[in-house]
Amino acid sequence: MNTEFYLRVLKILKRIPPGRVATYGQIALYAGNPRAARQVAWILHSSSEKENLPWQRVINQQGFISLRPGAGFEYQQALLLAEGVLSDHSGKIDLHRYLWKPKKLL
DNA sequence: AACCTGACTTCGG
DNA sequence: TCCGAAGCCAGGT
Numbered sequence: 001m002n003t004e005f006y007l008r009v010l011k012i013l014k015r016i017p018p019g020r021v022a023t024y025g026q027i028a029l030y031a032g033n034p035r036a037a038r039q040v041a042w043i044l045h046s047s048s049e050k051e052n053l054p055w056q057r058v059i060n061q062q063g064f065i066s067l068r069p070g071a072g073f074e075y076q077q078a079l080l081l082a083e084g085v086l087s088d089h090s091g092k093i094d095l096h097r098y099l100w101k102p103k104k105l106l
Numbered sequence: 107a108a109c110c111t112g113a114c115t116t117c118g119g
Numbered sequence: 120t121c122c123g124a125a126g127c128c129a130g131g132t
Contacts, residue, residue: 001129024114035127037114042129045113058113066113076113109132116126 001039005031009043016057018083020100021093023061030102041066056080057100063093 008031016022024037031040040058048055056079060066065080065087067073077087087093 025116028114033128035115036129038112038128039114041113046130048113055113060113061115068113072113111131112129114127116124118124119122 002033005033005036005039006043008032009040010047010051010053013044013053013055013058015102016054016100018054018057019085019098021057021059021080021085021095021098022100023095024058024066025061026100027058056083059093063095064091065093 009027012027012030013022024040025034027040028034028036033039044053044055044058047053056076065073065076067076073091077091080087080093085093085098
């Protein structure tokens with residue numbers, strides 16, 4: 001794997017403040033590879049626990065949690081709720097309201 | 107090496 | 120707005 005990309009993703013993830021969310025594609029973009037959204041997902045899946053990452057703050061471009069019901073969806077939704085990130089009846093999170101917009105990169 | 111899979115995105119109908 | 124297909128890239132078999 002691309003170690004440099006991996007490390008940059010970790011640094012960026014750790015900057016996402018509580019109560020805000022980011023998208024996979026957004027993280028990939030900031031880390032220097034706009035097309036690596038799936039790799040960001042893979043990194044979260046494999047390293048979120050040992051790296052102590054705020055994995056719950058990463059959702060897809062549509063504003064939905066990508067985990068499937070019964071496979072972490074409810075848990076992620078609960079963690080976000082505890083931070084003040086609400087979702088509507090369909091499970092959609094308002095990105096206009098909660099999306100993390102860093103002033104400057106790195 | 108070939109093929110499958112996935113916590114993704116984008117584009118076209 | 121709502122799918123489905125295609126593009127994407129890395130890991131696992």
